[in-house]
Amino acid sequence: MQHFLLSAKSRDLSLKKIYKMGEAKAYDLFRAIRWPETNGEAVCPKCGCVESYDIKSRRKFECKGCKHQYSVTSGTMFHSRKLDFVDLLAGICLFVTGSKGMSAVQFSRTLDVQYKTAWVWCHKMREALADETDCITLTGDVEIDGAFFGGHIRPENMKEERIDRRLKKHQTGQRRVVVALRERGGRTLPFVREREAEGVEIARGVVAKDATIYADEGTHWDVLEWEYSAQRINHSVAYSYGNGKHTNMVESYFSRLRRMVEGQHHGVSPKYLYQYAEHAAWLEDYRRTTIKGLAHKIVEATLKATKSNRFKGYWQRAA
Numbered sequence: 484m485q486h487f488l489l490s491a492k493s494r495d496l497s498l499k500k501i502y503k504m505g506e507a508k509a510y511d512l513f514r515a516i517r518w519p520e521t522n523g524e525a526v527c528p529k530c531g532c533v534e535s536y537d538i539k540s541r542r543k544f545e546c547k548g549c550k551h552q553y554s555v556t557s558g559t560m561f562h563s564r565k566l567d568f569v570d571l572l573a574g575i576c577l578f579v580t581g582s583k584g585m586s587a588v589q590f591s592r593t594l595d596v597q598y599k600t601a602w603v604w605c606h607k608m609r610e611a612l613a614d615e616t617d618c619i620t621l622t623g624d625v626e627i628d629g630a631f632f633g634g635h636i637r638p639e640n641m642k643e644e645r646i647d648r649r650l651k652k653h654q655t656g657q658r659r660v661v662v663a664l665r666e667r668g669g670r671t672l673p674f675v676r677e678r679e680a681e682g683v684e685i686a687r688g689v690v691a692k693d694a695t696i697y698a699d700e701g702t703h704w705d706v707l708e709w710e711y712s713a714q715r716i717n718h719s720v721a722y723s724y725g726n727g728k729h730t731n732m733v734e735s736y737f738s739r740l741r742r743m744v745e746g747q748h749h750g751v752s753p754k755y756l757y758q759y760a761e762h763a764a765w766l767e768d769y770r771r772t773t774i775k776g777l778a779h780k781i782v783e784a785t786l787k788a789t790k791s792n793r794f795k796g797y798w799q800r801a802a
């Protein structure tokens with residue numbers, strides 16, 4: 484079977500298509516992405532009315548119901564940005580097609596926008612998609628695992644100059660563990676903590692009581708066996724027993740996150756680790772969604788995030 488990412492079906496949007504279509508069509512496409520349920524016909528963000536006057540010269544709409552004036556970007560993070568729609572779409576396209584994410588430097592250079600614009604834009608998109616899985620409960624088969632990121636100390640070449648990284652005095656305070664819970668066939672929920680054992684409390688909060696939890700031999704997971712139907716995998720013995728008893732799904736998530744952090748962002752501070760963790764989870768969960776479908780999800784997610792006022796003043800601070 485052909486890999487999904489290589490199939491023509493998955494490529495319903497590309498940089499080539501976007502720049503070839505030009506600004507007018509890009510505007511129409513952005514409308515279709517923003518309002519898929521009406522196939523691009525304007526929907527009033529205030530009252531939900533679908534009847535509007537189209538003020539074409541200003542690319543604005545006036546609601547026939549409540550007289551509210553709005554544009555296709557009103558209420559989204561792209562509002563008030565003076566970017567052309569081709570660039571807007573191209574940015575979203577780049578963001579959702581980078582399977583290991585993309586650094587702000589590369590984003591800025593590829594799109595020819597200022598570094599700060601690229602940085603804020605990427606962070607806002609990541610924040611937005613992190614909100615999508617708030618309040619989700621995992622059911623069925625759920626894999627749990629932890630992996631450490633950050634706080635790397637470069638090993639010295641000379642043996643006598645090497646230091647023992649396990650010693651407290653040699654730790655940088657930058658090291659964090661990402662605890663991830665992944666429902667097979669469902670969503671991946673990452674959490675950034677200082678100790679992997681904190682994952683137990685997290686599991687209690689997000690995993691349904693009748694779910695089956697799959698965890699490795701780490702002794703801190705032992706208590707899960709009291710509260711859940713739990714399957715343990717001893718990695719020092721085997722990686723999979725061939726009977727569904729494995730944590731391969733959550734490990735494939737960590738491998739994507741590792742490649743993202745090390746390959747694109749060249750390490751990460753604890754402050755932003757959760758953003759990359761959420762981005763990798765999103766890419767993993769939607770790995771079979773078409774590019775246009777992903778673009779719609781981004782616009783939808785940023786719309787919700789903007790409503791929650793999370794981004795108030797974010798642009799101003801970064802300018």
Ligand SMILES: [Zn+2]
Nearest residue numbers: 527530546549
């Ligand atoms: Zn209205």
